[in-house]
Amino acid sequence: MSEKSLKNNAIKKYYNKYANHYDLERKTIHFLKLNKIQLEFLKANIPENSKVLEVGSGTGQFLKSFPKGIGIDFSKEMVNIAKNKGLQASIGNATDIKFKDNYFDYTYSFKVFAHVPNCEKMLSEMIRVSKKGIVFDFYNIFSLKAIKDNIREIKTNYIRHDNFNSIKILLKDLNITIKEKKEHKGYFMIYGVKNE
Numbered sequence: 001m002s003e004k005s006l007k008n009n010a011i012k013k014y015y016n017k018y019a020n021h022y023d024l025e026r027k028t029i030h031f032l033k034l035n036k037i038q039l040e041f042l043k044a045n046i047p048e049n050s051k052v053l054e055v056g057s058g059t060g061q062f063l064k065s066f067p068k069g070i071g072i073d074f075s076k077e078m079v080n081i082a083k084n085k086g087l088q089a090s091i092g093n094a095t096d097i098k099f100k101d102n103y104f105d106y107t108y109s110f111k112v113f114a115h116v117p118n119c120e121k122m123l124s125e126m127i128r129v130s131k132k133g134i135v136f137d138f139y140n141i142f143s144l145k146a147i148k149d150n151i152r153e154i155k156t157n158y159i160r161h162d163n164f165n166s167i168k169i170l171l172k173d174l175n176i177t178i179k180e181k182k183e184h185k186g187y188f189m190i191y192g193v194k195n196e
């Protein structure tokens, strides 16, 4: 098995185990504040009634804010929690999205990009299925969070940190113009639109 598949399997296993505790453990001040900021960023850039796809939708903490939202996640247990909340979620992989080109108005993803070994493929898939644009976050390599993550040596659930300049180049290559960016405690949020 390739190194990328091994990492993916480890992440999936981690979230399958974590699913039942996820919502409760994310009720800390840090995550409540972060999710509030991320939701504000989403709402400022994606109209609420848009046809949207959330990649790595987890337990549906963001998905519930979009009436026409559909979520995919590769952890069966995370998907089950979202479905039990009445949300439209199904099993799917960020690097191989099973929807037609331009099927959605927008695609977004929070706290997932850093887990995906083939992150270029994830972005190109998000862009392929979106008519207008994408919102996502990455973990800033020049942040206190990066230092803390490295000290903790998170190995099982694979976390990568990225540099804004390399993300900017990647998005330019993918024909995306960055319209908004915001950082909160090492979580770097981007809103980009497809060039005509």
Ligand SMILES: C[S@@+](CC[C@H](N)C(=O)[O-])C[C@H]1O[C@@H](n2cnc3c(N)ncnc32)[C@H](O)[C@@H]1O
Pocket (backbone or CB within 6 Å): 008, 011, 012, 015, 055, 056, 057, 058, 059, 060, 061, 062, 072, 073, 074, 075, 078, 092, 093, 094, 095, 109, 110, 111, 112, 115, 116
């Ligand atoms: C930290 S959680 C974030 C969940 C949700 N976006 C949120 O902010 O609450 C990361 C999620 O990404 C999912 N994930 C990681 N890699 C993935 C991949 N390659 N394809 C689909 N889902 C993935 C995990 O199963 C997990 O549910």
